[in-house]
Amino acid sequence: MAKSYQPAPIRSVSIQNQTEAHFKNIPVIDRLLQQSYHQLSAPLYRPLFSTYSYGFRPGRSALQAIEQASEYVKQATNG
Numbered sequence: 001m002a003k004s005y006q007p008a009p010i011r012s013v014s015i016q017n018q019t020e021a022h023f024k025n026i027p028v029i030d031r032l033l034q035q036s037y038h039q040l041s042a043p044l045y046r047p048l049f050s051t052y053s054y055g056f057r058p059g060r061s062a063l064q065a066i067e068q069a070s071e072y073v074k075q076a077t078n079g
Contacts, residue, residue, distance in 0.1 A: 010025045049057065054065035 007027065008029045010027050013024050013026055015022045015024060052068075054060045054062065054068070
């Protein structure tokens with residue numbers, strides 16, 4: 001609320017495979033806080049979502065959204 005938040009530096013981790021190393025940047029503390037907040041708040045706001053919403057919803061996917069849209073088109077053209 002005081003707008004004084006400063007993100008922690010990102011930790012770079014080296015992941016070695018057979019031929020080369022890849023670096024992944026991990027904002028450890030920020031990610032931990034975001035996930036904790038999500039787990040606490042999701043049950044509160046999830047019921048407010050539309051039943052027609054598919055974006056970033058547990059148990060729903062882009063493929064399901066496309067299938068549902070196709071079903072609506074079929075219903076509109078047949079009825």
